[in-house]
Amino acid sequence: MEVAVAAGVSGIAADCGGLLTCATCHVMVAQPFAALLPAADGEECAMLAFTATPATPSSRLSCQIILNAELDGLTVELPASQY
Structure with a gap:
């Protein structure tokens, strides 16, 4: 996530700065x-339930x-919308 934000990748807003509180860095790996990748933990899974674009089996929060x-x-695919 930090690399994408630093590179100005549009679609990875990362509003919370990697604190696992917003899901605006949702990607499909x-x-x-x-x-x-290791399995998403309970906190990440809970945040993925609230993404603007429905999560897929390969969905992850890039901050994790x-x-x-x-x-x-x-490589990752960005969802149609993070908002």
Whole structure:
């Protein structure tokens, strides 16, 4: 999320700054990367229930994705609307 915000990626508002309180950094993670991520915890799942665009099985809050070498090349799809 921080990388996307710093790069000016439109569609990732990240209004809460990564505090897991707004869901405006909702993304759908492409395979095979979605399978490489740890499962979303209860707090993240609860926030995904309130996204403007319905969550999918590959939905994540980008503020909860910790980048590492295994995720090099990670691609995501942005929802139609974050608001």
